[in-house]
Amino acid sequence: AVSAYTTSPPFFHRWVRNCTSTKHQGDRPRFPRPQPAAMPVGDDIARAAANDPRVQAAAQEQALNAADRGRQAYCGTLTTYIGLTKSNTIYDARFFSLAQDNWASSFEYWNITWLRCSLLCLLVYSVLAFVILLASLGFFGILALIFWGALSLIWSIFMGHLSWYCIVVNNGCCGNVGYLIWALLYVLSCCIHFVGGLNAAKLIYLLLLIPSFYCGLSCWKLGAGTTAREIAGAVQGAAQGARNAH
Numbered sequence: 001a002v003s004a005y006t007t008s009p010p011f012f013h014r015w016v017r018n019c020t021s022t023k024h025q026g027d028r029p030r031f032p033r034p035q036p037a038a039m040p041v042g043d044d045i046a047r048a049a050a051n052d053p054r055v056q057a058a059a060q061e062q063a064l065n066a067a068d069r070g071r072q073a074y075c076g077t078l079t080t081y082i083g084l085t086k087s088n089t090i091y092d093a094r095f096f097s098l099a100q101d102n103w104a105s106s107f108e109y110w111n112i113t114w115l116r117c118s119l120l121c122l123l124v125y126s127v128l129a130f131v132i133l134l135a136s137l138g139f140f141g142i143l144a145l146i147f148w149g150a151l152s153l154i155w156s157i158f159m160g161h162l163s164w165y166c167i168v169v170n171n172g173c174c175g176n177v178g179y180l181i182w183a184l185l186y187v188l189s190c191c192i193h194f195v196g197g198l199n200a201a202k203l204i205y206l207l208l209l210i211p212s213f214y215c216g217l218s219c220w221k222l223g224a225g226t227t228a229r230e231i232a233g234a235v236q237g238a239a240q241g242a243r244n245a246h
Contacts, residue, residue: 107218114211176223183219
């Protein structure tokens with residue numbers, strides 16, 4: 001039998017010998033192997049996802065759905081809050097104590113009391129201011145009184161419900177930072193009534209000092225105090241570092 005090797009052309013014999021000979025293996029031409037395409041990692045993946053229209057559309061849809069759920073949850077508690085303003089105890093000696101077992105319940109009680117006092121103060125102030133302006137024929141002042149009275153009414157209900165929703169329902173929403181923000185807002189909301197001077201009609205707003213104090217205290221005990229101390233410590237450390245640098 002004649003093999004295919006013996007019938008092959010001479011150049012084929014030399015090529016086979018060169019390929020099988022260990023002496024010439026180092027002389028063989030080496031062709032680079034195809035490398036797999038580099039896969040995006042880390043920031044590359046993030047950039048690729050951010051530029052992908054499908055990812056953008058999905059993220060937008062999720063954000064809209066989350067916002068819609070949050071809106072429904074917030075609006076759904078408005079009925080509950082209005083019910084509390086009607087049924088909550090007007091006077092409860094337990095919540096005047098500076099030591100509470102449940103500061104969230106304390107905040108809820110004083111929040112409802114704050115809203116009731118705000119509406120009462122607004123009503124009394126509006127009547128007194130209206131009489132004073134009418135006696136002096138201050139018609140433009142009466143229009144301004146009606147406008148600012150409507151804004152104050154909306155603000156009182158909005159702040160009362162939103163603060164109750166954030167602190168009682170959602171545990172501050174932003175954690176201890178949220179408690180600190182609400183504590184400051186209650187202080188500011190009380191002080192803002194006395195901007196522009198103190199007259200006889202504004203004296204009624206002194207009634208807000210008590211519920212505003214206890215709302216702020218409740219927020220402080222729930223976590224605002226911890227955040228305030230951390231901020232004070234950070235500021236003190238930065239100041240000490242600045243003094244040491246000089």
